[in-house]
Amino acid sequence: MTTRSASAKYEGLGKAGKGHVSLQSGVLTDQFYGFNTRFADEPGTNPEELIAAAHASCFTMALSFALAQAGYSDGTLETTAKVKLEQDGPGFKITRSDLVLTASVPGIEADEFEKIAGEAKAGCPISKVLNAEITLEHTLNG
Numbered sequence: 001m002t003t004r005s006a007s008a009k010y011e012g013l014g015k016a017g018k019g020h021v022s023l024q025s026g027v028l029t030d031q032f033y034g035f036n037t038r039f040a041d042e043p044g045t046n047p048e049e050l051i052a053a054a055h056a057s058c059f060t061m062a063l064s065f066a067l068a069q070a071g072y073s074d075g076t077l078e079t080t081a082k083v084k085l086e087q088d089g090p091g092f093k094i095t096r097s098d099l100v101l102t103a104s105v106p107g108i109e110a111d112e113f114e115k116i117a118g119e120a121k122a123g124c125p126i127s128k129v130l131n132a133e134i135t136l137e138h139t140l141n142g
Helices: 035-039 047-069 110-123 125-129
Strands: 006-011 018-023 031-033 076-088 091-104 133-141
Touching (some): 047 110, 047 125, 110 125, 110 133
Antiparallel strands (some): 076 091
16 A cells, blocks of 8 residues: 655664665665664664654554544543663564553543554554564553
C-alpha cells in the first residue's frame, strides 16, 4: 500500500566514523549521527531516537483513529516513547519501548479508554515490527 524510505551514509569506521541520515520527505536531510550521538550527549540523532519518534507518532495516530471509530470527536493525545538499547552479547539490542500517554477525551470512561489504548498499542504497525517489550502508561484527564 505505502512504501517510505530513508537513507544513511557512514564515513570512517567505528567510533571515529561520522554518519548522516536523510528521510524521503526531506524533514531530515543529512542529519548527523555517530557514536557520540548514540552513547553520549553530542548533538545529532541516533537510530533509537528515530524509532522512539516513529513509535510515539504511530501509536498516537492509531489511538486517534480508534477513538474516532468508537464515536469520539474531540480530544488531545500526547505520547512519549522511551526506547531502551542494551548490551546483547557482543552487540546491542532494543529491549523495550515504554509509551507514556497523557490524554483528554471528553465523555470517555476510563475502562473504555484503557481498552481502546491497549488495542492501539498492540495494533500500531511500529509496535508490530518491534521485537521488544512494549509498555503503556497513561493518564486520562477528565
